[in-house]
Each structure stands twice: as C-alpha cells, then as structure tokens.
Amino acid sequence: MGFKARVSIATCGGTYYGRRGSLTISRNAYTTNRNCSYHIMGPSGHYMRLWFRTLDLESSPNCTRDYVEMRDFNSTGEVLGRFCGSERGTGVATSANSVHVTFVTDAHQTDNAGFLMRFRASMEGCGGWRYDSAGELSSPGYPHGVPRRRRCIWRLQVPEGRRIRLETADWQLPPAARSARGCRSWLTVLDGIGASSPHLNFTESAYFYCAPDAPPVINSTGNQMTIIFSSRVGSTSARGFRMRYSSNEPALCGGAITSAPGSLASPQYPLPFGSPAECRWQLTLPSVANASTLVTFNAFSLPDFGECLHLSLRVKPDELGETTEVVCGNTTVPPPLHIPFTDFQLTYASPGEPWTSFFSLTYAVKPCGGLVSGPGQRIYSPGYPSDYPNGMDCAWLVEFEHQQTARVRFAWVDLGPGDYVSVLNGPGSTSPQLRRLTGSSTAAVALHGQSSRLLVVFHSDSSGQHRGFQAETESGCGGVYHTMEGAVESPEFPADYAASIECEWEVRAQPGYRLQLRFVQKFDLETSEGCQNDFVQAQWSAICGEDFTGESGEFSSPGYPNGYKNNLDCVYRILTMPQDYVTLNFVGPFFLEASPSTPAPRERASE
Known part of the structure; x- marks a missing residue:
C-alpha cells in the first residue's frame, strides 16, 4: 500500500x-504559539558558550509562558538555563560541542522585541x-602552560556496578592560582554528572583544590563522576595537570535493577552514612501493561x-524525564511512594x-495504574x-x-x-x-x-472487598493552586x-502565610445587572504575618515545621484592649539561624 506523508516548511529553527x-x-x-528548535554543533572536543546580547521576552513566574531554553547535547539533555523577561x-557553557535551543511562546500577544543570542566554541578542546x-585527561595546553579564563568540564561514565578512581600523574598550577582570599584557579570533583551532584572533598573541609602539591586520590561512590577545572589566572611556565581514571573497584551503591520485588539501602546501612555521595539506581522492572510501583520505607x-x-x-x-518525588527532612519513616511507572531512576544525594543519613526501602510492582492521557x-x-x-x-x-488543566x-x-x-x-505522591x-x-x-497533571492513588487493606470506584478525566477551567504565587486567567485569555x-x-497557602491578591491587567466584563456574567484575571502571592484579635490563638513561622x-519579613500583630x-x-x-551578633538559638524557648 505504501505511505502518505505531508511536508511543511518550518518558519523558524534549524x-x-x-x-x-x-x-x-x-x-x-x-x-504567538511558536515552538522553534535550534541545534548548534561546534567543533569536536570543544565546548560551547552561549549568551544574550539583547533579551526582551514576556516575563512570567518560572518562565512558563514565553521563554528560551538551552539543553546540553539535544532536546532531552540536561537543562542549562531557561530565560524570559529581560x-x-x-x-551558559555546555559540556561538549552540542547544544539544543528552544524558543517557545504561548497564545498571549505581546509587544516585546525578541532576542539576539550569540554562541562561540572554546579556543582549545577540553x-x-x-x-x-x-x-x-589533561588541562588545556598541557604541558606547555595553563591558559587564562578557561573552564573545562569532564563527565566520566564507566560500566554499571563500578566506581571511578581518579589519581594525579602530574600537577603544576600557576603560583597565582592560590591567594590569601582562596583559589583563583582550581579543580573540583562531583560524585555524579548532575548539576546538583555532591562535591567530593580533597581534604576534610575543602572541595576546591589549588594547592601546589598534587591532590590526593579521589573515589566516586557510583559509576559517574564530573571533573571541573576553572582557570582565572594563567601561566606559560606552569605545566598544568594530567590525571588518570580507572574503574577496577565495585560501586558502593547504585546500578541497574531489573527484578522485583526487592530492597535498597544507603551505603553502609544500618550505620549512618556521612560521606559525599550520589547513588543512582535505574529501575527497569518487569510488568504487565498499566502497572505501577509501590516504594515502602522501612x-x-x-x-x-x-x-x-x-x-x-x-x-x-523515564517516561517524563523529570523529578516527580523528593523526600527529605524527616527523622521518622515517611509514607509510601506510589509511582505510576515501572521504569524510573532513584537517586540518593548526600553532601x-x-x-549523616540512612534509609532502607522495599519496592514492588502492582498490576494496576499507569499513564492516562487527555480527557474522556x-x-x-x-x-x-x-x-x-x-x-x-x-x-x-x-x-x-x-x-x-487536568480534571x-x-x-x-x-x-x-x-x-x-x-x-x-x-x-508525585x-x-x-x-x-x-x-x-x-x-x-x-x-x-x-x-x-496539566494529577495523580490518583488507590489503596485497599485486608479488611474486605467492595465495588471500588469509577472515574473519568475531563477538561475544563478553574483549579486548586498550592503555589506561593501565580496567575489566574479566564479561559482562552486574551x-x-x-x-x-x-x-x-x-x-x-502554607500555614503561616496569608494571601495577597492584585489585578495586573484591565479586564473586560460583560455588562449585566448584578454582575452575573464576568471574568477576572488576577495574580496572588503568599505573604507571611497576620493580625489576631481573639482571646487566644496560635501561629507559626512560614512553612513550619519544614x-x-x-528574605522573609513577617509581622504578627496581637490586638487587645488597652487594659489587657x-x-x-x-x-x-x-x-x-544564628548571626555573628546574636547568641546561638536554643532548640526550645518559652515565656
């Protein structure tokens, strides 16, 4: 039968x-309604730097309306930055010679001027x-000098189940690399390849290294490591450095998991773990269609x-490519996590x-749940x-x-x-x-x-069986907002x-905050008796503080106990009669938090 295809010419991107x-x-x-994708390829072995000469886009919280987004390598790579407003x-700087840039606009017409972005490859490959x-690996220019104003990022990934050992074969930074105020040219190592991966210390208190002596051996906990070299000062007499890496030892944690049920724990469990670490488990669990995963903490x-x-x-x-669950800040066992997928990455980060920390959990696949897309x-x-x-x-x-809006x-x-x-x-749950x-x-x-996302969780114990429930997804307007600030618009506005x-x-809003609502644009209402037909566009933000007039009450700091x-300035006023x-x-x-001019706070204080 063959095939039938439709071809159109893109008006932007390339x-x-x-x-x-x-x-x-x-x-x-x-x-309006633009989605332009640009892929930039520089010379092999070089990294790319991108910056704006001019930027004038519609401004929005977290750049959710019009924005320019840059990703490392391709459209699914790590987000390097998202920009809007002015x-x-x-x-931003990439880790290699490839970067993906996306320009997105929504349906809201604006009178902004756009942007001019420039990009340039590094002079030397590193x-x-x-x-x-x-x-x-070696510093740029090795062994004939250290160039000024260079930044090199190496990301190492060895086979699953192994850890990386990094040792120095030769080391000589410029004398001016170390000053009384700290390092001006330095090396640092991360236990992982993410921007938030923890630093691996060279000494008990330092993870930026610029000493004249060669740095000590550094070991990762898992199979990934990031090495960053930054030179604010250069020299033609200093050789730079040359380092070797190997993966002969088993990883302390992390790895690929393909069977269920099972269990995971922090390194050295049940002992508390106090070293920098980033453990990544990639779970690809066997399942039937429409399954989910239950994670229970022990x-x-x-x-x-x-x-x-x-x-x-x-x-x-894996299906979403973004974090949906973040658990921390507890010394008691948190409730289970209900994950609507069976393929996901679990990451434990410790600075x-x-x-010091520890955890132990079990995971199991449940033959129900999954992804439900769209209304109806x-x-x-x-x-x-x-x-x-x-x-x-x-x-x-x-x-x-x-x-x-999901309903x-x-x-x-x-x-x-x-x-x-x-x-x-x-x-997330x-x-x-x-x-x-x-x-x-x-x-x-x-x-x-x-x-656009909701999570529906169903739990049954062993007390008996009933009919259950029937639900249907539907589209519509309105919603419940839990964010600290945001905007409400009428459907299809403007x-x-x-x-x-x-x-x-x-x-x-969270406990300890009160809401502030303001109109940010003119609004158009259909004239009617008693304003029966109208719409409003509004913005709100949660501000802390409150006035109390009752005989008794209770208040807490914003977000308590988490x-x-x-940068908060909260005023709580208790208003009483003059004689009270x-x-x-x-x-x-x-x-x-204690400041230098105040004594350290006590854990508990009372009148």
Missing part, C-alpha cells in the same frame, strides 16, 4: 554548524564525555532543613559531614466490574496537554474501611492532596488541580471566553 554565530528573533518574528544572566572504563533519616537541597531521595520516571479516559478500580481485591496500591498519572470526575465510590482513593495536585475519598457515595465528585462556562479557583524561605496583657508561649521546636 541546525547550525561552526565555531561561532548568532540566533535572533526580531519583533516581527515574535508571534534578565540576560551571564550565559572537557566532554568519557565512556571508557579507564583513561587520561527506616529513614535524611535530616535536611529547608527545601531538600542537600540530603534527598528523588524519583525521576557528607556534618549531615475512564479509570476503574482493579477488578471492575467485580469487587476489588485486598492489598492493592495503584497509581494513575492523569496528564493533559500543556496549558490545559477527574468520580461517578461513585464504594470503599471498605481503611480503603481510600486520594487525588494529588501534581505528578508527595504533591499536595486535593481530596481523599472514603466510604460509599453515589454523588459525583469533580476534582481539578493547578496544572481572546474572548466562551458562553455558558463556570470556573472556580481555590488558592491554598523550614522557612530566605498578652502571654506568649513557644509550644514547639524553636530553630532560627
């Missing part, structure tokens, strides 16, 4: 070859990927304060002292239309097209004691919960989130909205 060049989007070419930054089990202590920047466990499904798809409890079995844990990821409507539920269906506002359904009800329940629609948005963000006085007691842990 492949560029060369040492230097530029990309530009003019005001006339800056139109903040040009200092540019850095790049190495996949051999052993090899050598022991857990990753006491990271704040936003899981240091100690964490992260889950990145080393003073943080039905989700049933296992065994439907018969009763569901005991001991089930299923996870369905509801995913709509970008900029569509799911339950026609009815019939669940036994201890069983539940939970709908979460995001792709650590996302905020919209609602947990229990018991029996024939009333329809519609739930919608703030983005175009006209359709007739006979009803949208409802709910904003839920840590507060930086106020008694204030701290009823929970009291932990604030």
Whole structure:
C-alpha cells in the first residue's frame, strides 16, 4: 500500500554548524504559539558558550509562558538555563560541542522585541564525555602552560556496578592560582554528572583544590563522576595537570535493577552514612501493561532543613524525564511512594559531614495504574466490574496537554474501611492532596488541580472487598493552586471566553502565610445587572504575618515545621484592649539561624 506523508516548511529553527554565530528573533518574528528548535554543533572536543546580547521576552513566574531554553547535547539533555523577561544572566557553557535551543511562546500577544543570542566554541578542546572504563585527561595546553579564563568540564561514565578512581600523574598550577582570599584557579570533583551532584572533598573541609602539591586520590561512590577545572589566572611556565581514571573497584551503591520485588539501602546501612555521595539506581522492572510501583520505607533519616537541597531521595520516571518525588527532612519513616511507572531512576544525594543519613526501602510492582492521557479516559478500580481485591496500591498519572488543566470526575465510590482513593495536585505522591475519598457515595465528585497533571492513588487493606470506584478525566477551567504565587486567567485569555462556562479557583497557602491578591491587567466584563456574567484575571502571592484579635490563638513561622524561605519579613500583630496583657508561649521546636551578633538559638524557648 505504501505511505502518505505531508511536508511543511518550518518558519523558524534549524541546525547550525561552526565555531561561532548568532540566533535572533526580531519583533516581527515574535508571534504567538511558536515552538522553534535550534541545534548548534561546534567543533569536536570543544565546548560551547552561549549568551544574550539583547533579551526582551514576556516575563512570567518560572518562565512558563514565553521563554528560551538551552539543553546540553539535544532536546532531552540536561537543562542549562531557561530565560524570559529581560534578565540576560551571564550565559551558559555546555559540556561538549552540542547544544539544543528552544524558543517557545504561548497564545498571549505581546509587544516585546525578541532576542539576539550569540554562541562561540572554546579556543582549545577540553572537557566532554568519557565512556571508557579507564583513561587520561589533561588541562588545556598541557604541558606547555595553563591558559587564562578557561573552564573545562569532564563527565566520566564507566560500566554499571563500578566506581571511578581518579589519581594525579602530574600537577603544576600557576603560583597565582592560590591567594590569601582562596583559589583563583582550581579543580573540583562531583560524585555524579548532575548539576546538583555532591562535591567530593580533597581534604576534610575543602572541595576546591589549588594547592601546589598534587591532590590526593579521589573515589566516586557510583559509576559517574564530573571533573571541573576553572582557570582565572594563567601561566606559560606552569605545566598544568594530567590525571588518570580507572574503574577496577565495585560501586558502593547504585546500578541497574531489573527484578522485583526487592530492597535498597544507603551505603553502609544500618550505620549512618556521612560521606559525599550520589547513588543512582535505574529501575527497569518487569510488568504487565498499566502497572505501577509501590516504594515502602522501612527506616529513614535524611535530616535536611529547608527545601531538600542537600540530603534527598528523588524519583525521576523515564517516561517524563523529570523529578516527580523528593523526600527529605524527616527523622521518622515517611509514607509510601506510589509511582505510576515501572521504569524510573532513584537517586540518593548526600553532601557528607556534618549531615549523616540512612534509609532502607522495599519496592514492588502492582498490576494496576499507569499513564492516562487527555480527557474522556475512564479509570476503574482493579477488578471492575467485580469487587476489588485486598492489598492493592495503584497509581494513575492523569496528564493533559500543556496549558490545559487536568480534571477527574468520580461517578461513585464504594470503599471498605481503611480503603481510600486520594487525588494529588501534581505528578508525585508527595504533591499536595486535593481530596481523599472514603466510604460509599453515589454523588459525583469533580476534582481539578493547578496544572496539566494529577495523580490518583488507590489503596485497599485486608479488611474486605467492595465495588471500588469509577472515574473519568475531563477538561475544563478553574483549579486548586498550592503555589506561593501565580496567575489566574479566564479561559482562552486574551481572546474572548466562551458562553455558558463556570470556573472556580481555590488558592491554598502554607500555614503561616496569608494571601495577597492584585489585578495586573484591565479586564473586560460583560455588562449585566448584578454582575452575573464576568471574568477576572488576577495574580496572588503568599505573604507571611497576620493580625489576631481573639482571646487566644496560635501561629507559626512560614512553612513550619519544614523550614522557612530566605528574605522573609513577617509581622504578627496581637490586638487587645488597652487594659489587657498578652502571654506568649513557644509550644514547639524553636530553630532560627544564628548571626555573628546574636547568641546561638536554643532548640526550645518559652515565656
């Protein structure tokens, strides 16, 4: 029969070859609903540097509307940067000679001028990927000098199940590489290939090395390592360095996993682990169609304060290519993770002292759940239309097209004691919960989130069997927002909205915050008596502080007990009658950052 194809000419994008060049989007070419992809290839063995000469795009939180995005290597590589508005930054550098650039606009018409981006290959070849089990690398120009203002990044990946040993064969940096204020030219090593991989220390307190003596031997925990060399000062008399790497020893952790059920643990478990490490397990588990994975923690202590920047466990499904679960900051065993896939990467990151941590978990494949794409798809409890079995844990990821709001409507539920269906506002089981359904009800329940993804989790214990539930995905407007700031728009804004629609948005801030709402553009309302037909575009942000007028009450720092963000200025006012006085007691842990002019805080304080 053959085939039939349709060919169209792209109006933007393309492949560029060369040492230097530029990309530009003019005001006339800056139109709505664009998705332009550029692939830039420099000389082999060199890295590329990209920067903006001019940048004027529509600004939005996290650059979710119009943006320029740069990725290492290709369209699925590591994100090097995403830019919008007028903040040009200092540019980005790739790890090799290939970079993917995407320019995206939404349906909102703007009067911005576009951008002019320039790119240039490095003068000499350095850095790049190495996949051999052993090899050598050297500084640019070795052994005839060290060039000034160079940055080289080598990423090493040896066979699974092995660890990397890095040792120095020759070492001589310029005398000016080390000053009283620190290193001006230096070498650093990461335990992994990600931007957030932990540093491997050369000494007990230093992971940037610029001493005149050769650095000590460095060992990774797994099969990946990043080596970064930066030279702010150069010299023609200093040789530079030459290093060797090998992979003769087994890895401390990480590797490929293809069987289930099974278990994983931190290095040296059950002992606490206090060394820098990045352990990556790639799970490719056998399963039937529409299956999910249940991860259950047996022991857990990753006491990271704040936003899981240091100690964490992260889950990145292969299907999505992005992190959906982040677990940290607990000294008690967290609840299970319901992952709607059986192929995913699990990463344990530890920065080393003073943080020590440990964990132990088990994983198992469940024959239910999976990916549900778009509206009009039905989700049933296992065994439907018969009763569901005991001991089930299923996870369905509801995913709509970008900029569509995911919704799911339950026609009815019939669940036994201890069983539940939970709908979460995001792709992971650590996302905020919209609602947990229990018991029996024939009333329809519609739930919608703030983005194009929802997670539906079903759990049954061993107390008995019931009919289960029936649900269907649907499109619509409105949603529940858990973000600290954002925007609400009428459907199809700035175009006209359709007739006979009803949208409802709910904003839920963290404890300790109150909401601030402001109108950011003029809005057009259909004139009607009592304003019966209208729409609003609004933005909100969560600010901390509150006024109290009651006889008693309670308040907490923003985000308590998971840590507060930086640059906050919170005012809590307790308003009473003139003749009254106020008694204030701290009823929970009291932990604030100490400053040089104040004594160290106590863990608990009270009046």
